[in-house]
Amino acid sequence: MQSNTTLMTKNNNRLALIAVALTVILILGxxxxxWYTWKTDPKVVIADRKSSPETIHIGDVIGxxxxxxxxxxxxxxxxxxxxxxxxxxxxxxxxPRFSRLRFGKWRWVSVLELQAYDLGxxxxxxxxxxxxxDRNNENGTLTVELPDISPTSQLDDSxxxxxxxxxxxxxxxxxxxxxxxxxxxxxxxxxxxxxxxxMMRRRQTVREPEAPKPWVVAEKELFELQEKxxxxxxxxxxxxxxxxxxxxxxxxDLPATETTTQEFLLQIKRDxxxxxxxxxxxxxxxxxxxADMVKFARxxxxxxxxxxxxxxxxxxxxxxxxEIIKSNATSPGQAESTALA
Numbered sequence: 001m002q003s004n005t006t007l008m009t010k011n012n013n014r015l016a017l018i019a020v021a022l023t024v025i026l027i028l029g030x031x032x033x034x035w036y037t038w039k040t041d042p043k044v045v046i047a048d049r050k051s052s053p054e055t056i057h058i059g060d061v062i063g064x065x066x067x068x069x070x071x072x073x074x075x076x077x078x079x080x081x082x083x084x085x086x087x088x089x090x091x092x093x094x095x096p097r098f099s100r101l102r103f104g105k106w107r108w109v110s111v112l113e114l115q116a117y118d119l120g121x122x123x124x125x126x127x128x129x130x131x132x133x134d135r136n137n138e139n140g141t142l143t144v145e146l147p148d149i150s151p152t153s154q155l156d157d158s159x160x161x162x163x164x165x166x167x168x169x170x171x172x173x174x175x176x177x178x179x180x181x182x183x184x185x186x187x188x189x190x191x192x193x194x195x196x197x198x199m200m201r202r203r204q205t206v207r208e209p210e211a212p213k214p215w216v217v218a219e220k221e222l223f224e225l226q227e228k229x230x231x232x233x234x235x236x237x238x239x240x241x242x243x244x245x246x247x248x249x250x251x252x253d254l255p256a257t258e259t260t261t262q263e264f265l266l267q268i269k270r271d272x273x274x275x276x277x278x279x280x281x282x283x284x285x286x287x288x289x290x291a292d293m294v295k296f297a298r299x300x301x302x303x304x305x306x307x308x309x310x311x312x313x314x315x316x317x318x319x320x321x322x323e324i325i326k327s328n329a330t331s332p333g334q335a336e337s338t339a340l341a
Contacts, residue, residue, distance in 0.1 A: 044131065044142060045069040047107060051147045056116065058151050059296070061091060064112040066144050069105050070131065076108045078130035080144070085125075087118030088149070096129075114149070117293045121150035185219065188318070191325070192216060214250035215321035218243055219314065226310050233301040237291040237309065244287070244313050251324060261288045280320055287312050 048067035056062055066080060076096040084090055091113040099107040110129060116122075125146040133140040192213060212220075221243045225236070245264075248254055254267070265285055290309065294301055301309075 044071075044074070044139075046144060049144070049147055051149065056149060056151045058116055058119065058153060060116070060151070062114040062116065062149060064114065064127075064146055066110045066112075066127075066129070066146075067099065068108050068110070068129070068131075068142070069102075070108060071105055074132045074134065076110065076129060076131055080110045080112045080127045080129050082112055082114075082125075082127040082146075084114065085122060087116060087120055088122055089115050089117065091115055112146075116149065116151040119151055119153065121148060123148045125149070184318075188321070188325075189216065213321075214247050215317050215324070218247040218317045222310060222314055222317070226307075229306065230303060233294050233306060236306050237294045237301075240309060240313055241288060241291045241295075244284075244316065247317055248284075251320070261292050264288075277323075280316060283312065283316055287316065 047069045052063045079093040094111040096110045099109045
């Protein structure tokens with residue numbers, strides 16, 4: 001009995017000595033690795049840089065991931081700092097996280113989420129990140145080169161130049177015209193009234209007053225919206241696109257109010273709608289795309305840009321209604337099928 005107790009005591013002592021030895025070895029190993037790291041002072045290495053997804057469209061969330069390899073005595077102290085160029089905006093810059101441990105080194109991952117609202121391409125992008133300083137109390141800020149970003153349009157139309165919400169493209173501005181004169185608006189309204197009276201006398205029947213033409217309603221609503229300015233940019237562009245979509249649905253019999261901008265523009269392109277000319281289709285594409293950038297990307301627009309957008313909407317309504325009126329005058333038998341009264 002006594003021999004068994006003595007044997008168990010010896011075994012327990014032996015296990016305790018082994019545990020102590022392993023603990024000492026582990027402590028010495030960690031201390032040695034730290035001392036080696038401090039002595040050699042390895043440089044910070046950018047282990048990986050990548051962006052996702054591979055195919056980027058305007059409006060997509062773009063994830064940029066940067067992996068840094070640091071010596072043990074250094075760590076990341078802040079997220080990636082990035083000044084976006086025109087056409088890009090920063091959504092979030094996530095807090096760096098520890099990724100992997102190696103002998104004398106460890107890895108940290110920093111993620112930056114961006115969103116593109118222009119075609120780009122965006123090259124030579126750089127960001128900065130804050131680190132604890134090296135043993136010389138220097139190099140606390142690291143500059144990181146980011147991958148190039150080349151967004152594409154979901155419409156896949158090389159002839160369509162998309163306009164940014166914060167800065168309408170030159171092509172969009174070049175196709176604009178000055179704000180219509182009041183006498184021109186009055187002349188169009190007078191022509192519509194004269195045409196209605198002539199039709200009433202010709203038929204010599206008592207009829208209920210006709211509902212206002214779609215372009216009259218659209219022009220009235222556009223001027224009422226302009227008189228309410230200044231308003232938030234998002235509010236203006238919501239009302240503006242509703243007016244234009246309702247006008248298009250009334251005069252061209254297209255499902256403009258129940259579809260998204262992408263679906264509506266793709267349907268026009270696919271069906272080659274004969275009532276809408278190529279120039280007006282391109283103007284409509286730029287206008288609706290610019291409006292979506294303000295509404296959905298939560299971008300701001302200046303008062304001048306809002307006025308320009310209102311003028312472009314008036315231009316679209318006036319020019320297309322002029323064509324409808326001329327078509328009705330030359331082919332009175334087809335009036336009801338060309339423009340919905």
